[in-house]
Amino acid sequence: MEKEERFRCPDHDIYISPSTFEYREVAHNLLWNDKDDLRYLEQVLAGKTESRMARERSEDVITWNVFRYLQKHHHLHRFVKAFTGCLAYDPELIFWSYSPLEAGKWEALLRASHVFGERMGYGSEPDLIINSEDTLVFIEAKFTSGNETVGNSKDALIRYAEREDRWYDNVFTTDVWNVAVECKKYELMRYWLLGTWIANEMGKHFVLMSLTAIDRDQDLPARFRPLIRETDTREFRHTCWEEVRSFIHQNLPPSEARNKVIQYLDGKTAGYVNGVLQKGFRCGGVIR
Known part of the structure; x- marks a missing residue:
């Protein structure tokens, strides 16, 4: 999108294209944008590979707005109890691998990235990590897209498959080429591989969660689960933003902040089709 004055709406201070729009300032797209929030977000984004949080269709900004509230x-x-069934005492939330407790990239993830031969600056970066005493949760959050990604570096796939006494074979049922290329689950493959390894090293229960809109990837568990080895201590979950909205509405105490998140999700848009602004989520179908 070109941020030129001729594309700017003076009433709303947004840049408009045929398919979407973008705010001039990231802060205008945030629910939580006081000085402390913006300082914290700046720390988080300092090491992030890429961020387009001023954009209407940014999955990062939805992730921040909802989980910063939580x-x-x-x-x-x-949230962890409702969506995984696991207990999570005093959890730390790690946005895009930034650990507030360590004031930098989460060391456990950096180590796993190094162990499995990922290149510096190109390591795996889950959108969210929830780390507690007994439970480790990786969350990959999507908005308008799904979970089909392909890895085409043969050398990288070999490293993933062979490192750590072939840890890959402990957690997958089929070869790495099939998972990452033929089944197009490269991103989820990396998060399952690194997450299970980290959790095993720490002695924690591990959950990999895919979070999408309700009309995306509803058959993902049926497609991904046959590729992985789940046990009593590691599992895969798929949920949707509409269910998160329902959880916030039905299970969390009323407050101005809670209402703000609900209204945000209810009103979220997902670009234009033939000049008509599209609704981002089908929240109305979840709340009874």
Whole structure:
């Protein structure tokens, strides 16, 4: 999108294209944008590979707006319990690999990235990591896209498959080429591989969660689960933003902040089709 004055709406201070729009400032796209929030976000994004949070269709900004609320109001443990069944005492929330406790990239993820031969600056970066005493959750959040990604570097796939006494074979049922290329689950493959290895090293229960809109990837568990080895201590989950909205509405105490998140999800848009602004989520179908 070109940020030229001729494309700017003076009433709303946004840049408009045929398919979407973008705010001039990232802060205008955030629910939580006081000085502390913006300072924290700046720290988080300092090491992030890429961020387009001023854009209407940014999955990163939805992730921040919803999970920053859960973090600020101490509801993360309720989220983990509701969507995984696991307990998470005093959890740390790690946005895009930034650990507030370590004031930098989460060391455990950096180590795993090094162990499995990922190149510096190109390591795996889950959107969210929830780390607690007994439970480790990786969350890959999507908005308008799904989870089909392909890895075409043969050398990288070999490293993933062969490192750490072939840890890959402990957690997958089929070869790495099939998972990453033929089944197009390269991104999820990396998160499952690194996450299970980290959790095993720490002695924690591991959950990999895919989070999408309700009309995306509903058959993902049926397609991904046959490729992985789940046990009592590691599992894959898929949920949708509409279910997260329902959880916030039905399970969390009423507050101005809670209402703000609900209204945000209800009103979220996902670009233009033939000049008509599209609704981002089908939230109305979840709440009874």
